[in-house]
Every structure is written in structure tokens, then in C-alpha cells.
Amino acid sequence: MPTKQEKPQHPIDNLGQFEAWVLTATVTLGPERAYGMTIHEEVERLSKRLVVSLGAIYTTLERLERKGLVKSWYADATTDRGGRPRRYFQLEAAGQRALNEALAQSAAMASALRTAEDIA
Amino acid sequence: MISAIRFALRRRSSWYPGQSIRIEVGPLKGMEGVVLSVNGHDRLQVSITLLQRPVSVDLGSTCVHPSATPVEARFLILLLMRGPAGDALLGCLDEGFHKIARDPELGIGRARFWYWFQVFVSLRPLTWAFVKRVTGLAAAYEAIRKVLK
Numbered sequence: 001m002p003t004k005q006e007k008p009q010h011p012i013d014n015l016g017q018f019e020a021w022v023l024t025a026t027v028t029l030g031p032e033r034a035y036g037m038t039i040h041e042e043v044e045r046l047s048k049r050l051v052v053s054l055g056a057i058y059t060t061l062e063r064l065e066r067k068g069l070v071k072s073w074y075a076d077a078t079t080d081r082g083g084r085p086r087r088y089f090q091l092e093a094a095g096q097r098a099l100n101e102a103l104a105q106s107a108a109m110a111s112a113l114r115t116a117e118d119i120a
Numbered sequence: 121m122i123s124a125i126r127f128a129l130r131r132r133s134s135w136y137p138g139q140s141i142r143i144e145v146g147p148l149k150g151m152e153g154v155v156l157s158v159n160g161h162d163r164l165q166v167s168i169t170l171l172q173r174p175v176s177v178d179l180g181s182t183c184v185h186p187s188a189t190p191v192e193a194r195f196l197i198l199l200l201m202r203g204p205a206g207d208a209l210l211g212c213l214d215e216g217f218h219k220i221a222r223d224p225e226l227g228i229g230r231a232r233f234w235y236w237f238q239v240f241v242s243l244r245p246l247t248w249a250f251v252k253r254v255t256g257l258a259a260a261y262e263a264i265r266k267v268l269k
Contacts, residue, residue, distance in 0.1 A: 035208075036208060036209060051241055055239075055244075055245045056241075058209045062205060066262075074204060081214050084207045084210055085207065085211065087208035
């Protein structure tokens with residue numbers, strides 16, 4: 001008789017690929033440097049995508065914050081930003097778990113593909 | 121007269137190195153450049169591009185005006201993303217604009233193109249987020265998700 005699979009204690013939605021890139025960029029930059037512009041540049045650099053829009057970065061970060069995966073705060077306004085503040089982002093524990101889960105899934109997929117290639 | 125003095129004072133106080141400017145009077149009228157340094161109260165060392173070469177000129181602060189990012193593009197962003205989040209996004213666009221404008225190999229034209237391009241490619245995600253917010257689709261999705269958990 002098949003056993004019922006146990007539900008994880010804190011279920012986390014699967015991350016989309018772009019969400020995973022945004023979370024990865026937030027982690028690599030650290031809380032002192034992770035704001036919209038730097039996250040945008042880091043995602044472009046890491047993902048090697050030609051076009052990443054700032055709007056997509058912001059809407060993704062807003063969604064991740066609503067899910068409780070990141071938190072944000074506003075710094076002081078600066079002149080080179082037209083007197084507008086920077087909004088910094090930092091990963092929450094749930095965000096770290098979601099990112100680890102996404103990495104584990106990618107590793108499992110890579111392993112499965114390697115096995116299939118070996119068989120072929 | 122008083123309003124002219126106030127205007128001059130307001131403009132003078134806001135200059136900073138790296139700021140993008142447009143020359144308003146004199147033989148260089150209409151040219152755009154970048155502030156290199158602020159000398160005293162009313163003199164600016166400005167870098168402009170002449171015959172595809174960067175040239176440094178000394179100008180009075182009343183002869184120049186700050187180059188603004190495209191108003192129509194800013195309006196589009198604020199229409200779709202209001203509040204502090206919209207402000208932070210506009211701040212990032214301004215930062216990118218000035219960063220490109222400061223680069224002597226790229227200049228204001230390229231900065232303006234980058235700004236418009238970023239706004240254009242941001243329209244789809246921002247519009248979708250706006251539609252979800254306005255129609256309550258996002259709230260409905262969250263409610264369904266909580267029930268299913």
C-alpha cells in the first residue's frame with residue numbers, strides 16, 4: 001500500500017526561474033548593497049540575459065515581499081536619484097529555504113539528465 | 121526680480137559633480153554636458169562633447185539648467201506604480217540615467233535612450249501588476265492559495 005507523502009512543515013511555493021535569479025542576486029550583494037539598481041545589474045550579469053527590465057525586478061521583489069521571502073526598507077534620499085530614496089532588500093529565512101529548495105530541484109533535474117545521457 | 125533671485129539661489133544650491141546639465145545661453149546653447157566640479161558659488165566646470173571629443177568649459181551656473189529625465193516616461197511609471205515603491209523605481213531610473221550621462225563615451229543621448237528603453241520594457245510587468253492590484257486578482261489568488269494550503 002502506498003504511503004501518504006508527508007507535507008512539509010512550512011510549505012513554500014515553488015520559485016519561478018526569474019524569482020530565483022532575483023533572490024540569488026539579493027544574496028550575493030548582501031543587505032548593504034542590494035537595492036533595485038544593483039539587483040538589476042547583478043541579475044543581468046548572472047543570468048546573462050540581454051534585457052532585464054527594472055520594472056520586472058521591482059514587481060518580482062514586491063511579490064517576494066508579499067510572500068514573506070524578502071524584507072525591504074528605505075534609506076535616505078540622494079541627489080543623484082533625484083531626491084528619491086533607495087529601497088534595500090534582504091532575504092528572510094523563508095526566502096533562504098525557498099532558494100535552497102529551488103537549488104535542490106535544479107540539482108535533481110541535472111542528475112536525472114546525466115543519468116539519462118549515461119543510459120543513452 | 122525677487123523671484124529671479126530666488127530661482128537662481130534654488131538652482132545654485134542643487135549643483136553637484138556628475139550632474140547632467142543643458143546649456144541655456146550663449147554660443148553653446150542647447151548642448152548637454154556633465155558637471156565636473158562646482159567652483160565657489162556660481163561657477164561650474166562642465167564637460168561637453170565637441171567634435172566627438174570631451175571638452176571642459178567654465179560656465180556660470182545661471183547659464184545652465186539641470187537635464188531632466190523624460191517627463192512622459194516618469195508619468196507612465198507613476199501611473200502604474202504609485203507610492204514609495206514607484207518613487208524607489210524612479211530613483212533607480214534616475215541613477216542609471218546619470219550614470220550613463222556621466223560616461224564621456226555614452227553621453228546624454230544614450231542615457232535618454234536607456235531611460236526610455238527601460239520604461240518601455242517595464243510596461244508589461246508593471247501593467248500586469250497594476251491590473252491584478254486594481255481588479256483584486258492578486259488578493260483573490262492569495263485567498264485561494266491560503267485555503268488550499
